[in-house]
Amino acid sequence: MTITAPPPTPAFEFFLGAHHPAWLETADVPLCVSHRRLTGRRALPRARHSWFLDSGGFSELSLHGGWRQDARTYAAAVRRYHDEVGQLHAAAQQDWMCEWDVLRKTGKTLKQHLELTVANFVELRSLAPDLPIIPVIQGWTAASYFQCVDMFDKAGVDLTKEPLVGVGSICRRPRLDLPVILLADLAQAGIRIHAFGFKKAGLKIAHKSVASADSLAWSYGGRHERGCSESHQRENNCMRHALWWRQDLLDHITDAQRRCP
Template sequence: MRFFLGTHQPSWLAHDLGVPLLVSHRRLADRRSLPRATGPWACDSGGFTELSMHGRWRIDERSYVAALRRYATEISHLEWAAPMDHMTEAHVLARTGATVRVHQNRTVANYLRLRDLAPELPIIPVLQSQSIADYNRCADLYERHDIDLSALPLVGVGSVCRRQHTAEVEQIMRSLSARGYRLHAFGAKVLGLGRYADAISSSDSAAWSFRGRYVPGCTPSHRSESNCLRFALGWHTRLLTSLRTEEPGYRPDRGADFRARQETASK
């Protein structure tokens, strides 16, 4: 299982960290200049925040595609990007006023539209639902539109972040994995990964930043560790160690090497 380190600091893309990063479109869209990536990264669409705050997407598919093309060209090393999907958490449904099935239909329709607009971009389909049966229904909806999910390099699974440690989510992941899908679990954390890491291909989390809010800063300039690269890399290393897993090509010592270089430079 590969683990993408979620970050709200786009500048980290330019560092040789040895770990794949996940950066939100919301953090990149308004930047005049973009960092040049030194390694693989993925672009999250920021849909959870967008729908939670506004109850709708405020950009259209063409604008999102234009942004992704810019990222792919100027940042480079874009491994995949999330679509403009619709989450199905209760508070998101309350904000949009729509049902789970409406959100599923919108998610699938958006993926189809983005694929038509930009077939060259590595946009992945995402499954959104609440129950095991409805996740499979969402998968069936893609299949009815001639999207063979089992033939794709990655299929996202959304709306599991706040319940990712539960037995139900483990069952969801294993049910979808049994269909031959290579899954990416959005927002999966240690408790959840401990249950189903063997059933998925990749996952991501920025939980290190929330945890870092309550940790005193490692330097006088850091009031906390919520924005600290060394803290984030240490958290990433400990997570992978706790799962006893290692992604292909990932060297666990590279994050430690980077932290050591930073400490030497600051002396």
């Protein structure tokens, strides 16, 4: 019997969610900025650090019921960010989230969302093979996520050979058990994972399974925090608060790594 060693634990990188593109010029930490915040700007900031481009898919689908920009337009935008902003670590494809509220808004089935996700990545890869656009595994149940993996494989995309693969529709779940197990199973299959918007509590458990993650949770929580200076009443737009939140998250993960090496 051949015993296969488990894949090595990836080095974890966290991209702090930022809804102010100007932070790209000043922040000394990796950021995650949405395409929705950058598109249409005549002048773009020059990145001080590596950063992650979120496609803005949840807002796009939940507000409009579909993507208003086609793959060619999005690929052109990613190229502009790559060239003008610089230091682009990765860009999410235009995936189709599978939360039930989003499905109701689009009027499509979960399977159709998976098919559209795979088709979009294949098109983006053909349009811009040199750009760091990453595929995103979508689903809702564990079976549907692996169905998406199979769809990518049948479309000629071996996710185990991709430098990074996003996993979506995991951030708004009330329970952590399914996404934690899912991320572990995908990592065990040899997929290098980026966890979109995964909860702090989830990352404390699943840190060994993911290569990177992002979150804007500091801003949502900051709406209820009193401002740290007279310049602002709340902390939802405060870089100082965001950086404190980020460090607290990383400290929790470091502590978890020490407890369970």
